[in-house]
Amino acid sequence: MRVLLISDIHGNLPALEAVIGEAKRLGYDTVWCAGDIVGYYPWANEVCEWVRENVERCVLGNHDAVIAGLVNPEYFSSSAYEAIVWTMKNLSEENKRFISSLPVVEDLNDTLLVHDTPLRPMSMEYILYPQQALEVLQNAERRFTVYGHTHIPVVYEYSSEGLNVYYNSQRVELKDNARYLINPGSVGQPRDGVPLASFAIWDREKKLLIRKRVDFDKERVLKEVLRRGLPPELGYRLFEGY
């Protein structure tokens, strides 16, 4: 089985379309999403509908959790706050119900799917440094954890040989004697300085992770951000990849 791993789409339909196009070319059987379907960009309904139809397993992100009434967005940055208030007003009731029905974690036998961290789901902590990854890998109950939240693609591998970090490798061969933390990066708002949408395809039989970046129509996103009255910096930041 080949699993398309995605996260942090954030209502960015042009980026999602670019990812699907490239992923279809590579081939996949199913889709798992590590949350944050909405927030920031204006295609919240379209992205929700695609997720409902195409994603086999999806967990709640912190922006989604605002829609579900589980998180107060007070601590959000001002542009994130404005965007989630806009999203709340513009999302259909059916899509709100769908988001509210999402679980915080999905336990998939050898894999845990979660938005932020498997140790404290919905704490909104960021796994940003190898030391934090090591703590998670030493304590996680499952051999694989797929997560998002940081918008930075990375794979942490932990075995008796210690911790190994894959930042940019396009192919990661998964070893039988190791545990993994896999972040496929963000579809809708990359934050590693690379202005490209990010995703991964996990070939379970071949024990291989293929990581990809793909360009998308950032002008189209900017135009729509301005037209819908969302904070302009949400459009401009995409050109910088953060």
Ligand SMILES: [Fe+2]
């Ligand atoms: Fe996010």
